[in-house]
Amino acid sequence: MAKVITSTTNSTIKSIVLLQEKSKERRKKERFVVEGFKEIKLAIEANFQIVDLLFCPEIFPESKLNELGIIEKISFIQITKQVYKKIAYRGSTEGILAILKTKKNDLNSLKFTTKNPLVLVAEAPEKPGNIGALLRTADAAKLNAVLIANPKTDLYNPNIIRSSVGCLFSVPIATGTTQTIIDYLKKKNIAIYSAILQKSIPYQTCDFTKPSAIVVGTEATGLSETWRTESTKNIHIPMQGKIDSLNVSVAAGILIFEAKRQRNFNL
Secondary structure: OOEEEOOOOOHHHHHHHHHHHOHHHHHHHOEEEEEOHHHHHHHHHOOOOEEEEEEOOOOOOHHHHHHHOOOOOOOEEEEOHHHHHHHOOOOOOOOEEEEEEOOOOEHHHOOOOOOOOEEEEEEOOOOHHHHHHHHHHHHHOOOOEEEEEOOOOOOOOHHHHHHHOOHHHHOOEEEEOHHHHHHHHHHOOOEEEEEOOOOOEEHHHOOOOOOEEEEEOEOOOEOOHHHHHHOOEEEEOOOOOOOOOOOHHHHHHHHHHHHHHHOOOOO
């Protein structure tokens, strides 16, 4: 039988609010919050451990919990609509929310299922919306991994989860410093193609059919000098208008799907 919480001042509810709002709290507790049936299901499929699952029966029928396929060993908490509104982060209401354990997301935990991986590297992305968009693109292309170099925000920020539509869980992801990621790619014999304007060649002239990493930087500062000197090739997208840059997620999408085209949309 599910536990019932009817008060917005309940300690569990206060803890959830802190997890939603504070990166420090997420790191300290090694917990984060996921809203929405689809996102929770993706997290379960990615072997994230659920600590608690809260649902509002006025919005989300209890019978639908069976569709998650995790009825056993899960602590269910039934909450009122008022309590749900207190802890819900998203504007759209689904009535279900889960507290999950974070993962370390270290490079050594990555295991490629192919000898010819295609990965995306993003250096120092700050905006959660951009990170979410990159993850959605990576999922659409079924990339083997997304690597975040020098991350400026924690991966379990609710805005990243929301903007990625759960793709945080569907794509293998790891973080590290710029140098550790470069060392990792070289150790794995993965060619590095850095999106840089200076001393670069048009992206469509490159051969992405072998193990490849496509590297993008921020719109404000681009990639650091280390990538310029350590990459296999520096590449750019020819621009025909008056500006010389694209949104990072748009640029990444163009480069990734050119690589996929060359691979006949296989990995």
